[in-house]
Amino acid sequence: MSTALELNALSKRYGSFVAVENAELRVERGAFLTLLGPSGSGKTTILMMIAGFTEPTQGRILLDGRDITALPPERRDFGMVFQGYALFPHMTVAENIAFPLRVRGMTKATRDEKVRGALDLVQLTGFADRLPKQLSGGQQQRVALARALVFDPALLLLDEPLSALDKKLRAELQDELRALHRRVGRTFINVTHDQDEALSLSDTVAILNHGRLQQVGAPAELYERPRTRFVADFLGKSNFIRGRAEPGLVHAGGVTLRQHDATSGDVLLSLRPEKIAIAEGDNALDGRIASWSYLGAGYALVVDTALGALRVHLPSWRAPVAPAEGLQLRIAFAADAATIVQDDADAP
Amino acid sequence: MRRDAGWWALLLPAFLLLSVFYIVPIVQVLAISFMEPEPGFGNYERIATNLSVQRVLLTTARICIITTAIALFLGYALAYAITLASENARRWWLLCVLVPLWISVLVRAFAWVTLLRRQGLINQTLMETGVIAEPLALVWNEFGIIVGMVHYMVPYAVLPMLASMREIDPRLLAAARGMGASRIQVFTRIFFPLSAPGLVAAGVLVFIFSLGFYVTPAILGGGRTLMVAEWISLQILDLIRWGLGTMMATLLVVTILVTLAVFSRVVNLRRLFGGAR
Numbered sequence: 001m002s003t004a005l006e007l008n009a010l011s012k013r014y015g016s017f018v019a020v021e022n023a024e025l026r027v028e029r030g031a032f033l034t035l036l037g038p039s040g041s042g043k044t045t046i047l048m049m050i051a052g053f054t055e056p057t058q059g060r061i062l063l064d065g066r067d068i069t070a071l072p073p074e075r076r077d078f079g080m081v082f083q084g085y086a087l088f089p090h091m092t093v094a095e096n097i098a099f100p101l102r103v104r105g106m107t108k109a110t111r112d113e114k115v116r117g118a119l120d121l122v123q124l125t126g127f128a129d130r131l132p133k134q135l136s137g138g139q140q141q142r143v144a145l146a147r148a149l150v151f152d153p154a155l156l157l158l159d160e161p162l163s164a165l166d167k168k169l170r171a172e173l174q175d176e177l178r179a180l181h182r183r184v185g186r187t188f189i190n191v192t193h194d195q196d197e198a199l200s201l202s203d204t205v206a207i208l209n210h211g212r213l214q215q216v217g218a219p220a221e222l223y224e225r226p227r228t229r230f231v232a233d234f235l236g237k238s239n240f241i242r243g244r245a246e247p248g249l250v251h252a253g254g255v256t257l258r259q260h261d262a263t264s265g266d267v268l269l270s271l272r273p274e275k276i277a278i279a280e281g282d283n284a285l286d287g288r289i290a291s292w293s294y295l296g297a298g299y300a301l302v303v304d305t306a307l308g309a310l311r312v313h314l315p316s317w318r319a320p321v322a323p324a325e326g327l328q329l330r331i332a333f334a335a336d337a338a339t340i341v342q343d344d345a346d347a348p
Numbered sequence: 349m350r351r352d353a354g355w356w357a358l359l360l361p362a363f364l365l366l367s368v369f370y371i372v373p374i375v376q377v378l379a380i381s382f383m384e385p386e387p388g389f390g391n392y393e394r395i396a397t398n399l400s401v402q403r404v405l406l407t408t409a410r411i412c413i414i415t416t417a418i419a420l421f422l423g424y425a426l427a428y429a430i431t432l433a434s435e436n437a438r439r440w441w442l443l444c445v446l447v448p449l450w451i452s453v454l455v456r457a458f459a460w461v462t463l464l465r466r467q468g469l470i471n472q473t474l475m476e477t478g479v480i481a482e483p484l485a486l487v488w489n490e491f492g493i494i495v496g497m498v499h500y501m502v503p504y505a506v507l508p509m510l511a512s513m514r515e516i517d518p519r520l521l522a523a524a525r526g527m528g529a530s531r532i533q534v535f536t537r538i539f540f541p542l543s544a545p546g547l548v549a550a551g552v553l554v555f556i557f558s559l560g561f562y563v564t565p566a567i568l569g570g571g572r573t574l575m576v577a578e579w580i581s582l583q584i585l586d587l588i589r590w591g592l593g594t595m596m597a598t599l600l601v602v603t604i605l606v607t608l609a610v611f612s613r614v615v616n617l618r619r620l621f622g623g624a625r
Contacts, residue, residue, distance in 0.1 A: 053522055073525045086523035090541045099537070100527035151528070 003065075004029040004187040005050070005155060010059035012045050012211075019045045021211045023059070027189065027204070032181050034190045036198040037208035038234070046208075047157055047191045052076050063154060074103075078155040079148030084164060085140050087132040093119070093143050094128035100151040118146040121183070138169050142176075149184060158190040162197060174200055195235050199223065207231050209344075228342045232270035239276075239310050241269040241338070248335075253307045257283045258335040268343045273300070273313040275337040278320045284332040292323040299323050303331060374601070377594045384591035391595035401596070408576045411490060411565070412558040415497045419554050422498070423505025424547060428539075430506070431513040445503050453500060457567040460496045461487055464568075488570030496564040504557060505550045512546025513539075552611045556604050576600055 005027040012020040020042040027033045035043040048054035050061060052073035060069045068076050079100070087096050094115050101111045119125050122142040132140055141161060148156055161177070162170045178201055181188050192198055198205045199219040206216040207230075215227045226232035229240060243252030245262035250269060259269065287303035287310070294316065301312040301323055312331060314323070321329055381391050394401045430441040448456065463469050464486035471483040486492055516539065524534045562577035569575070574582070576596060583593035 051526055053526070073522075074528045074530060076526075078526065080523065080526045082519050082523050084517075084519065086517065086519040088520060088524075088538060088542075099524070099529070103524075103527065103529040103533050103537075147527070 002029050003027065004031070004063070005189070006062040006065075007046070007050075008060040008062065010046070010049060010061065011057050012042070012049060012054060013057045018211050020049070020056075023213050025206060025213065025216065027187055029187055030185050031203045032178075032188045032190065032201060033204045033206060034192060034198040034202040035206050035208060036192060036195060036234075038193060040210075041208040042211035043191045043193075043208050044159065045211075047159055047189065050155075050189065051078060051080055051157055077153050078157055079151065079153040080157040081141070081144045081148050081159065081161045083159045083161075085132075085144040087140055087143055087147075089132055092129050092131055093124065093135070096132065096143060097147045097150050100147065104151065114150050118150040121149065121180070122146045137165050138173060141165065141173060145177075145180065149186070154187065156186050156188045158188065160192055161190065163192070163194070170197070177201060199235070207234060209234070214344075225339055226270055226341055228344045229268060229270065230344050232339070232341050237273055237311060239271040239273065240341075241271060241307050243267055243269065245340075253305075255285065255306045257338075259338060259340070260336045261340060267340050269338040270341045271310070271333060271338040273311040274298075276310065276312045276331050276333045278312075278314065278329055279332050280330060281332040282335050283337075284330055287329055287331050289323055289325055289327045289329070291325060303329070305331070377597050380590050381594035381598045384594075385589075391591045394592065394595070395599070401592075404574050404576060404579045404596075407490070407573060408559065411493055411497070411573075411575060412555055415494050415501060415558050416551055416555045418494070418498045419501040419505045420547065420551055423502050423509055423550060423554075424543075426502070427506050427509040427513055427543075427546075430510055431516075445506050448499070449503050453563050454567070456499065457496055457564050460492065460499070460568055464492055464495065487568055488572055490569075490573050492568040492570075493565045493573060493575070496568040497558060497561060500561075500564060501554045501557060505554050508550040508553060509543065509546040512549070513543045516542045548611060548614055552607060556607060559604060560600060 003026050005025075007023050007025040010020060010023040010025075011018070023042075023046060025033075035046055037043045045054060049056045052068070052071060056069065060067055062068070063076065063078075088099065091099065097115045097118050098111045101114055106114075115128070116125075119128060122145050124139060124142055124146065127135070127139065127143075132143065135143065141164075144161075158177075162173055165173065174197060181201075190198075190201060202219060204216060205219050205222055207214040207222065209230050215222055215231050222231060223235050226235065226238075232238040232240075241250075241252050241257075243250040243257070243266075245251075245259070245264050245267045247264070248258065248260065248262055250257045250259045250262050250267060252269075257269075259267075285305045285307065287305040290302045290304045290309060292299055292301045296316070298316050299314040299319060301314060303310050303312050310331070314320075321327065382388070384391075395405070426441070426445065430438055430445075433441055461468075465471070466483040466485075468486070470486060471480075474480045475483065486495075520538055520542070521534050524538045525531075529537065560577050561575060562581070565573070565575040566578045569578070577600075580593045580596050580600075583589045583596070
């Protein structure tokens, strides 16, 4: 695989406000990359700089090895699905999809053929003559996708493509988007604040906070081995345990825990709630259920222990205990269950 | 039921006011146009036979169409610039558009006279710089009327167009750029078609306004070029020909209603008068 898109020390400042600071990123050809972060983290600014709607203060953007930093948007060769889709309300579905072809001066015959192909691709055959306002949200989203892909751009940019849809439809379209990505084999760059969407759609996720890239990697890698407290907290839920390390051990709250990669110094451990079991074993602790809630697939418990209140997730199917407030129990987690993370100051 | 009746009773004073002071006189005008000087369609026959009536209708139509076209063109350019301007600049632009509305139409007409007359600023400047030898006839003709009317109408053209342009989602324009459209293509294929309803609405408004214009044509036409409103006043006040004057007034009202009826099928006129869509 080769690099399709490369960001080199990309920064954007508005006066003294830093929207994006020194972003370095390489995207493989055909990859599905998601820029994930809370609002104001700079993810949309990065997308807009790639598109050319926002001019970077510093740094370069390379598309297929070609420097496109100075090019206007219309000469960059990307398709884009905008937030709210930005379908042209005065044009039919077919005219919308034909628009990028028309401005490229293609003949009517070529246009018609490609539009038909694009409609088939997003399974909207037969909707060619409808107006956007006659379509449902999901259908509009598919028209936007067809329009963004019809001219075979090198890159597809997606700006919160699913945020306007309800939850059930969103899950459906996530699957469709993944399938579409596999079918067309283009490089997709997606922006979202929805962590589930990022995890389920992407090959690679880049997490941003306050304009800085926090960590880039495969979804499982980010979830299992977060480097910072922010990443651990933003992707899913996590317990944080402060302690002092010596080789193989961490002392915290008067308890000594076995931790496979501990060396020395003050450390912060991130421990996922589902990695704690009600059992005996390594790192076993006495605890008391402070509160609990039933979530269908599992129980979410808050257990008071010597380490403080810990969140514990328990599968509800054949749960070893029936949760009740004040219930005494023993919990345990393996020596490689927790991850040592960097304590970034601004994490909540 | 009784509660409803109470609400309707509240509307009664306004209804009476409107009917007594507005509808009754208009019906009376209509009646006079058929009754004087003798009952029948005599006054209306003159549209087909009387040269003076035909000339005034033709002049009015010509002036109104030219005025509307120029006001729309200038207004569109202004509205476009205001739409694309920054928030701060937009406020100043709007102020500049609206300020003329607060100045009396009489003052503005006389201001144009001082600028356009033979010894006026424009003619003098042109003669002193040697561009022309003889002063140009800029006022007391159709040219002068059109200048004054366009000046008056531009704000009325800008406002509906601005409203319709500001409804255009700026993301559509960015999207079009992103899909490879040049600035000109974005304008011709996206912006212009989406702003067209505002253009038509502004056109209707300006045209209807122009039809009944009185003060500006009276002053800048200098009595030599007559438009409908001045002609009506001449018939009624100076020549005491009520029948002919009211016939023209009726014709004017009918033309306005027909124009509105035709265009209300094309565009949503409620938008023109500030109603919600």
